[in-house]
Amino acid sequence: MVNVAILGFGTVGSGVAEVLAKNAEHIDQKVETPVRLKYILDVRDFPGSPFEDKVVHDFSVIENDPTVEIVVETIGGATVALDYTRRALSAGKSVVSSNKELVAEHGYELLQLAAQKGVSYLFEASVGGGIPILRPLSQCLAANELTEVCGILNGTTNYILTRMIRSGLTFEAALKEAQANGYAEKDPTADVEGRDACRKICILAAIAFGRHIYPQQVPTEGISGVTLADVAYAESCNRKIKLLGRAVKEPDGRVCAYVAPHLVDAEAPLAGVEDVFNAIMVKGDAIGDVMFYGRGAGKLPTASAVVADVMDAARHIQSRKHIEWGPGGEDVTVSPDQFPFRWYVRAAGSAAAVRTAFPGAALLSRPGAPAEEVAFLTAGAMTRAQLDAALGDLRPLSVFRVLA
């Protein structure tokens, strides 16, 4: 028998309780011992809920109960969740989390603590919702030297971009619709400005490349600067605008990680990922490109990833599961400003100015463009500084990378 406590009975936490209850027979059979929910920690009571009798308000009840071997942290944020996670691990309990902010900020420290205590710290649900990605990255692709991880990591922004591309909604209208459908929060900043995608690429990069990468080391640009004009220009050259989190291992071993909108070839697998779906592309020296696709968020997909981790921890109570990476540091990352990219530029200026400043650039057109607007793709790759220097009198309105 393995007892479980859930911290935080919100969307994901209540989904975990549901999946544990609904699939109990199947889960017990796979784990080869009963897995039972013993406590739910929340500030609220849940009168009338089938889980009412499990609710406690004091974390120390869980912390001091030696029969609780697995703690599920679905609180979110990096304050209370950090405190409880440290205390649970210190008390010799394995912790399963869906909290990308906590893992991106404190993953190294918490994994070290778990290793010291001989317990597991697992967080498959923190990236890609229910898509199995962290375990395949660390296990199934283990025989590869990985060179790049790149993906559509945030369902909210992908939904907004899909609505702009397919239905011609403005960014503001698409955001409102996403909020009305429950795909975007009232305060959509963390999604829209790319911070959520940034945390996820930090976690992916740490697993792929073996060192902790902090969100503040990852230049992050969201989608609030993407206009319908940009969408139309992208379509004119058979591309779609997608918000990508990317982490590339450079030949010197450093990691170039960033989050930004990109123009993606419409035939590429990532371009076909629409609405709230996520997809993560992994490149390895032996395997080539592999893509993982599915619902990146939502109560039950995320809960099923949490429960899979709970089952894994339960099967390995005696021999903790092995995820780890090295410490972070300034030597781990390198700025994308150091590297050349191919660029899409929309600017105020003339086609003649573009031809002079960017020989060989592909000029783009769209119906109804103002006379003073030009857009183009650079002929080759250049650094952002080289691009800015070449612009001259052209006043940039939108500047996005083109995914090679």
Next chain:
Amino acid sequence: MVNVAILGFGTVGSGVAEVLAKNAEHIDQKVETPVRLKYILDVRDFPGSPFEDKVVHDFSVIENDPTVEIVVETIGGATVALDYTRRALSAGKSVVSSNKELVAEHGYELLQLAAQKGVSYLFEASVGGGIPILRPLSQCLAANELTEVCGILNGTTNYILTRMIRSGLTFEAALKEAQANGYAEKDPTADVEGRDACRKICILAAIAFGRHIYPQQVPTEGISGVTLADVAYAESCNRKIKLLGRAVKEPDGRVCAYVAPHLVDAEAPLAGVEDVFNAIMVKGDAIGDVMFYGRGAGKLPTASAVVADVMDAARHIQSRKHIEWGPGGEDVTVSPDQFPFRWYVRAAGSAAAVRTAFPGAALLSRPGAPAEEVAFLTAGAMTRAQLDAALGDLRPLSVFRVLA
């Protein structure tokens, strides 16, 4: 130190040797002990090869060497490979295989033997080449009651269909091109007639649903009956023809598994899988749809999956890895003939006859169709027997299912 022997130094076997050598440092670090190739069993010698000194011709050398703990079986087929796999497992060695025929025919027996001996039998590379799919199925999706596995499981046929769809090549011309490019074998029967896909859906279904399913229980139809006329009709209703292996868990617990060409909505993720790429879609009650995509074949992708299994076996020498399923039997499967599907039909006959026989059917058209040819999608779902009975004077030329 863990010693490895490779049986069969063909494409995959030599790829395994290369990946083990090239990524040795990385592999040893992840496994936390050196992983060394000690023997290569082949009937040939390889003078001048860097692996020349490891070649042996007698399996008993490997069988009787107690320092060999992991045997890689990349022989293929179910005769010699079966004998050596039984003997290796019986001798207490873990076996890693890329041999889908052997697993599909004898997986249950070999997994039982491995369990008795306390060793691992792993075969991630047998399905989807380098795509991590078997481990995610058995582990990451463990918290789900799985309801369906469906995929493009054979790169050769997907390449041929892609060339027919995109470039208008006939089946025969596309097959010749595939052979010239090394994507199809001289005798392409196993690929073209769907037998390769059949073996793979057997393995996927066994892991997803827990009982062995034998290839002879899976009705299998290949792509040699797909014509350019069918491709054109599919395009006229915004669909693409794809060869799918499907296994659906019916409410009574039995598995309906089959391999056949399907019309797939052009916007669906599976439709975007082109050339030699494979993709496997998994449906679970909590997770919804998840898709795994990548190169389904090829020396290095497949070798990297084998090496990942070798690493996993090496890490678990003391505690064997847990894959298992129950025995097969006639009670495990149910024929797709029992179930209704929506159908695409191309027939010799008249539109009037279609309207009479299939009220509400969607008639399709294509440029240059002969006067006596009709094609349509049935309005609703019906069993194959119901379809055949309704056809009356219409003489069917192509009959494919429409993926809902």
